Amino acid sequence: MKKIISIFIACIIITLVGCSGDGHEGEAKTPSGSSVQKGRDYEEVVNEFKEKGFKNMRTEKREDLVTGWLTKDGEVESVSVDGDQDYSSDEWYSNDVEVVITYHTFPEKEKRDTGSADQKSSAKKNKSKNDKEDKSTNDKEDKSNSETKEKSNNDTSVESAQEIVTVKNNEDFAAVLAVKNEADPIISEFAKKYEGRTIEFDGYIANMMLHGNYxxxxxxxxxxxDYGDTTFSGPNFQFKDVNVVSDLNLTGSNIPDTIGMGQNLHITAAVEEYDETSGLFRLDPISTEIR
Known part of the structure; x- marks a missing residue:
C-alpha cells in the first residue's frame, strides 16, 4: 500500500513540474511584426530582439541615402527572422535563428565628402573675410575709380538680371545642379551671388508636408x-509656406486636381537664400509647369 501511495505522489510531482514550464525552453518570441519595424531606428530594433532572447543578430546596411530628407540615417528597411520577412508578432522561434536587420545609411564616400566639405567651407569663409578686408583698403585708396566701376557694374547687372538663368546659359548654375553633395560650398556661393535672380530648371516634388498648423x-x-532617377545631384530646393493654387502658379496642358510627391515640374523661381543649418536652398516660385 505504501508503495502505491509513493508512486501516486511521484506522478503528481512530475505532472506539476511539467505544467510549471512554459514549453519554450531554448526559444524566443518575436516582438512587433516585420511591417511595424520598418522605419524605426535599427539600434532600437536590435535591442528589442535581444531583450526577447534572440542571440544570433546580424545587421546589413544599404548605402543608398543621398539627402537624408525622406529617409533618415539608420532607418530600418526590413527585418527577417530565420529568412522570413513576413513574420508576425509573438511567434516562437529557436533563439539561435538568424535575425537580419537591414537599414539605410549614407555611402562611406559621401560621409567623408561631407566632412571635407565642412573644412572647405571654413577655409572659404576665412578667405572671404580676408578678401573683404583687402577690398575695404583698396576702396579707401581709390574711391573715385571705385564709384566709376560701381556705376558700370550696376548697369551691367540690370541688363543681366533680365536674363533667366538656366544650365545652358550659366556655367555656375550648371555646376550647382551637378554637385553630388547637397552641402557643397558652391551652393551657398551661388545663392549669395544670384540672390533675387530668376532660375529655370526641370525638377520634381521629393516631399510635401503641411507648413505648421496650416x-x-x-x-x-x-x-x-525626373522622379524615379537612380542617381541624384544638385541642392535640396524648397518652396516654403506656399499655397499650391495661389503661389505655385501652375501651368501646362494637363493640370491635375492635386499634386504631390513624384510630380515632375518645370520650375521658374527667384533665388531667395541658402540655409546652411538646414541645407535647404529656398526659392520663391514664379511659375510651375506640369510635365
Missing part, C-alpha cells in the same frame, strides 16, 4: 531631374 499651405522639397 491645412492649405505647404513646405515642398524640390530636387532636380
Amino acid at each position: 491645412k492649405t499651405r505647404y513646405n515642398i522639397l524640390i530636387l532636380a531631374g
